[in-house]
Amino acid sequence: MKKRRILLALIMLIISGISLTTATYAWFTANRQVTVDEIDVKAQASGGIQISADATNWSNQVTLDDLRAETLTNNYIPTTALKPVTTIGVNTNAERKGNGAFDFFLGELNDSGDKVKLTSIDDNSGNYVAFDLYFYSATPQTIEFNSGTQVVAKNVDTPASAATDTGLKSSVRVGFLIQGNDPTSTPATAIGLNGGTVSTQTIWEPNADIHTEYAENMLGASGVMTTMGGKAPTNDLEVVTNSNTYFENIDASKGLKTSTLAEAYPSGTLFQFQAGITKVRVYIWLEGQDIDNEDTASLGTGVGVKLNFKIADGA
Numbered sequence: 001m002k003k004r005r006i007l008l009a010l011i012m013l014i015i016s017g018i019s020l021t022t023a024t025y026a027w028f029t030a031n032r033q034v035t036v037d038e039i040d041v042k043a044q045a046s047g048g049i050q051i052s053a054d055a056t057n058w059s060n061q062v063t064l065d066d067l068r069a070e071t072l073t074n075n076y077i078p079t080t081a082l083k084p085v086t087t088i089g090v091n092t093n094a095e096r097k098g099n100g101a102f103d104f105f106l107g108e109l110n111d112s113g114d115k116v117k118l119t120s121i122d123d124n125s126g127n128y129v130a131f132d133l134y135f136y137s138a139t140p141q142t143i144e145f146n147s148g149t150q151v152v153a154k155n156v157d158t159p160a161s162a163a164t165d166t167g168l169k170s171s172v173r174v175g176f177l178i179q180g181n182d183p184t185s186t187p188a189t190a191i192g193l194n195g196g197t198v199s200t201q202t203i204w205e206p207n208a209d210i211h212t213e214y215a216e217n218m219l220g221a222s223g224v225m226t227t228m229g230g231k232a233p234t235n236d237l238e239v240v241t242n243s244n245t246y247f248e249n250i251d252a253s254k255g256l257k258t259s260t261l262a263e264a265y266p267s268g269t270l271f272q273f274q275a276g277i278t279k280v281r282v283y284i285w286l287e288g289q290d291i292d293n294e295d296t297a298s299l300g301t302g303v304g305v306k307l308n309f310k311i312a313d314g315a
Contacts, residue, residue, distance in 0.1 A: 049141065049311070055134040055187040055277055067131050075131040076123045083127045084288035086118075086230035088248050089175060089201045089255065093231055100194040101281070102175055102201070104128060105230035107288045115238040116288075118230055118246060128285035132179075134190055134277055141273045146310035149265035151206035153304075169207050171290035172305060175283035176202045176271060183276040190277040201255040202270060205287075208258040212292045221291045224258055226251065228289045247289060269312065 050058040053066040053075075067075050083106060091103035105118040106127055123130040151169045178200040180193035208224045215221035228247035232239070239246045250256050257266040271280070284305060287293060 049273075050136040052134040052136070053132070055190040055279070058136060062133065072132070074123075076126070077129055077131060078126040084171070084286040084293050085121065085127050086228075086247075086288045087175075087283075087285070088229035088231050088250060089203055090177070090196060090198045091231055092198070093233055095233055096231070099197050100177075100179065101196070102130075102177060102283050103231075104285070105232060107230070110238055114240065116241055117236055117238045118232040120232075120235050128283060130281065130283050133280045133282060135273055135280065136185060136277050137273055137275060139275050142312040143270050143273060143309055144268065144312050145265040145270055146308035148306055148308040151305050168286075168292075170210055170212065170292035171287050172206060173283075173285055173287045174204045174206070174305065174307065175285075176204075177281040177283070178271055179279040179281055181274040181276055181278045183274065185276045187277075190279055193279040196281060198254065200271070203250060203254060203256050204266065205250075205256065205258045206265070207261050209260040212294060214294055215291050224260070225291060227287060227291075229254070229287070230289070241289065270309070 050060065051062050052058045053062045053069065053072060057066075064077070068077060069075075085104045085106055087102050087104045089102050090097075090099055092098050097103045101123070104121050104123075104125075104127070106121045106125070107116040107118055109116050121127055151172050151174075153169055177196035180195045182190040182193065205227065211221035211225075227250050228242065229250045230246065231248045232246040237246070241247070248254075257270075259266045
């Protein structure tokens with residue numbers, strides 16, 4: 001079959017960091033904030049696939065205004081300050097959220113810088129981005145990232161000038177959670193889908209092989225490094241940042257996909273859609289447990305996230 005390269009979606013996020021001076025391992029200090037200066041979200045679909053923000057109004061694109069519609073009360077695209085958070089994605093440990101959502105924790109570093117207090121937060125906390133997308137296809141489809149997908153340094157104050165890359169882009173994560181498929185293509189049924197599990201989640205770590213100068217020189221960062229995500233069974237406890245009780249390695253069992261600076265994005269299957277309406281929950285956040293999530297990383301720079309999707313070649 002002749003190969004097809006069909007663009008499904010483009011999503012852009014620009015995050016700007018404010019300037020402070022002290023440096024810490026993982027987790028920004030308690031007074032550190034990273035602000036969303038601009039978010040531009042566009043989704044495009046073609047080749048028999050339609051896309052929607054509400055599972056009712058279908059077209060070949062979804063705009064930021066569509067995602068921010070007042071009726072979409074489950075979408076959270078903050079315009080206020082974001083803070084580094086941590087997650088293992090779906091968390092089925094006792095007393096946690098279970099299936100259907102990524103389970104996030106906000107971290108607050110103590111004064112000595114050796115422990116962090118983890119507090120459970122929800123999507124409406126304003127600390128990360130979360131929204132739903134709906135895809136319709138008459139036949140099953142395999143979806144991949146397309147060319148142009150990348151996470152890069154961005155100067156949001158003077159976008160026409162070259163950005164100073166201080167490493168903030170190395171701690172960005174993008175998550176996808178397939179909540180389910182409705183073969184009857186009934187809007188109300190599709191909206192109610194909430195069955196995402198660890199097996200249907202993907203966590204993408206871009207720029208995994210590059211590190212801040214501080215992380216390299218002071219913390220020994222080198223090459224692609226494993227990151228731990230929060231899984232704390234209880235809240236508001238100060239724990240060391242590498243405690244296996246409260247954190248867990250993010251690896252292939254958690255749907256991890258990494259890419260280097262040269263690769264820009266992971267190749268191969270991202271997820272698969274069945275015929276009908278498929279609901280996907282999308283998350284974008286700053287991972288507090290990333291070794292590059294230290295204060296020098298946000299000095300005057302931002303991060304641009306572009307996500308392009310296509311139907312797999314040869315499908």
